[in-house]
Amino acid sequence: MASLLFSRFALLTVLSGVACVSPRASRSQSTQRPTLVVHFTVDQLRPDYLTLWEKQFNGGLARLLRGAVFLNGYQDHANTETAPGHASTLSGRFPRSTGIVSNVAGVSDPKSTLIGAHGAPASPFRFRGTTLIDWMRSANPTAKGLSVSRKDRGAILPFGRAKQSVFWYAANGTFTTSHYYGDSLPAWVDAFNNRRLPYAFANKSWDLLLDPSQYPEPDSAPTEKGGRDYTFPHPFSSDPAQAAADLAGYPFMDQLTLSFALEGVRQMKLGEGPGTDLLAISLSTTDAVGHAYGPDSREIHDQILRLDRYIGAFLDTLFTLRDSTRIVISLTSDHSVTPLPESKSRYPNQGAGKVNLRPVVYPLFARLREAGVDTAGFSFEDESILYLDEAALTRRGLRVDAVVRTFAAEIMKVPGVLRVDRVSTLATKDTTTDYVARRWLHMLPPDLKAAAVVTLKPFWYYSGVNFATHGSPHDSDANVPIIFYGAGIQPGRNTRKALVVDIAPTLAEIIGVRPTERLDGRPLRDAIKP
Numbered sequence: 132m133a134s135l136l137f138s139r140f141a142l143l144t145v146l147s148g149v150a151c152v153s154p155r156a157s158r159s160q161s162t163q164r165p166t167l168v169v170h171f172t173v174d175q176l177r178p179d180y181l182t183l184w185e186k187q188f189n190g191g192l193a194r195l196l197r198g199a200v201f202l203n204g205y206q207d208h209a210n211t212e213t214a215p216g217h218a219s220t221l222s223g224r225f226p227r228s229t230g231i232v233s234n235v236a237g238v239s240d241p242k243s244t245l246i247g248a249h250g251a252p253a254s255p256f257r258f259r260g261t262t263l264i265d266w267m268r269s270a271n272p273t274a275k276g277l278s279v280s281r282k283d284r285g286a287i288l289p290f291g292r293a294k295q296s297v298f299w300y301a302a303n304g305t306f307t308t309s310h311y312y313g314d315s316l317p318a319w320v321d322a323f324n325n326r327r328l329p330y331a332f333a334n335k336s337w338d339l340l341l342d343p344s345q346y347p348e349p350d351s352a353p354t355e356k357g358g359r360d361y362t363f364p365h366p367f368s369s370d371p372a373q374a375a376a377d378l379a380g381y382p383f384m385d386q387l388t389l390s391f392a393l394e395g396v397r398q399m400k401l402g403e404g405p406g407t408d409l410l411a412i413s414l415s416t417t418d419a420v421g422h423a424y425g426p427d428s429r430e431i432h433d434q435i436l437r438l439d440r441y442i443g444a445f446l447d448t449l450f451t452l453r454d455s456t457r458i459v460i461s462l463t464s465d466h467s468v469t470p471l472p473e474s475k476s477r478y479p480n481q482g483a484g485k486v487n488l489r490p491v492v493y494p495l496f497a498r499l500r501e502a503g504v505d506t507a508g509f510s511f512e513d514e515s516i517l518y519l520d521e522a523a524l525t526r527r528g529l530r531v532d533a534v535v536r537t538f539a540a541e542i543m544k545v546p547g548v549l550r551v552d553r554v555s556t557l558a559t560k561d562t563t564t565d566y567v568a569r570r571w572l573h574m575l576p577p578d579l580k581a582a583a584v585v586t587l588k589p590f591w592y593y594s595g596v597n598f599a600t601h602g603s604p605h606d607s608d609a610n611v612p613i614i615f616y617g618a619g620i621q622p623g624r625n626t627r628k629a630l631v632v633d634i635a636p637t638l639a640e641i642i643g644v645r646p647t648e649r650l651d652g653r654p655l656r657d658a659i660k661p
């Protein structure tokens with residue numbers, strides 16, 4: 132079957148090649164456009180993981196690192212969570228413009244229940260504007276898109292509002308979608324689910340891929356996973372349904388997501404040409420393992436080695452199904468990660484602690500209530516954004532300026548707080564050098580009633596979090612890899628700064644489609660073959 136497909140494509144390639152040759156054709160015109168874009172988002176991937184363990188890679192990461200590599204890449208916005216990060220990957224725009232400002236205000240949508248599974252209803256109704264798949268389909272209405280992930284937001288947001296094939300993993304061990312996208316699952320998704328692959332993990336366990344001597348990290352840090360199950364091997368439950376539900380925390384979840392994506396390529400005939408299709412794959416286990424065990428753990432090291440092997444096997448199979456010279460690949464992350472303050476780390480987190488702002492914020496809010504301000508008129512979200520409704524304050528004779536000044540003065544007394552910014556003053560800062568101001572500016576849509584934002588010192592955490600996490604505007608959470616490989620790509624390691632919002636315009640240029648709206652990013656010329 133595979134060889135039959137391959138020869139058909141070889142023939143197509145020859146035919147379309149002939150059609151393109153003309154004496155006046157420029158070099159770029161005579162170069163065949165890719166038939167498939169494959170975009171990977173590895174959730175919580177620190178760029179230094181790729182250099183720390185590069186010598187142990189022999190799979191997909193090893194291959195992609197031979198492409199155009201920007202390790203000085205950034206999610207250049209303040210709230211470095213999964214939803215805003217995924218919304219920027221293929222839109223070329225910051226959260227200020229996509230409208231996706233946090234996980235909480237991400238994809239949850241009571242109106243869009245899941246098909247064939249229980250779980251959080253989800254849709255992209257908060258997403259604003261367009262993404263790469265929309266531009267591709269406006270250039271060629273037959274272009275197909277498939278987006279898959281373990282997480283709903285990881286599958287949904289790279290495609291914006293496009294009603295394409297978008298699937299994610301439900302805790303019952305199946306891939307599903309929501310009623311936003313349709314009323315039933317395609318037959319191939321049902322068939323894949325009916326294989327019940329996740330249930331087979333019962334009684335199995337996650338052990339090290341390589342000999343233990345190949346891992347310099349200690350395997351017994353009690354700050355990992357809340358002090359439970361922090362040494363190898365990590366067993367699955369003996370109950371198949373429980374094993375399927377717990378799979379999300381294991382490397383094998385990424386392997387399953389990639390198998391599902393490959394099945395989609397076969398069944399949806401993605402990349403057969405002559406137009407260009409898009410496959411977006413969000414791999415979520417690095418985030419689960421990073422949260423549970425931290426960026427210094429033996430577990431994250433093993434997860435990244437396995438990710439290398441899984442992506443390698445995926446590409447090997449993809450390249451037998453489709454002409455590898457017609458595929459362009461990109462890889463990035465939705466955010467990075469900061470080590471837990473009390474953990475012993477290879478990163479400079481010494482002296483960092485935790486901050487509890489509630490004892491300061493609650494009394495201030497109590498005073499607003501006593502002054503008769505409607506409780507809908509103020510809130511403090513994500514422990515960093517102060518919302519104030521000017522009309523609600525004015526009705527009680529209060530001024531926003533004065534309330535913000537009091538708030539800032541009190542908050543600044545708390546150890547670990549770096550700064551409090553009045554949102555209306557962010558644009559007056561020198562945003563080339565002041566990255567905190569710049570990332571907050573890129574974060575907040577103008578119609579959001581954010582009055583002030585709080586930023587902690589680098590490596591400090593909010594209290595109540597006892598696992599490694601992310602979410603700050605600092606580089607420890609914002610620095611991510613940006614990699615391109617394959618058709619139209621100029622290989623090379625680039626030390627200059629690149630932004631995640633540059634990915635979509637770069638891919639658009641390579642496949643010859645035009646963005647249909649103004650973007651924040653620009654094509655990365657260093658990555659494109661002249």
Ligand SMILES: [Zn+2]
Pocket residue numbers: 175213418422601
């Ligand atoms: Zn996370």
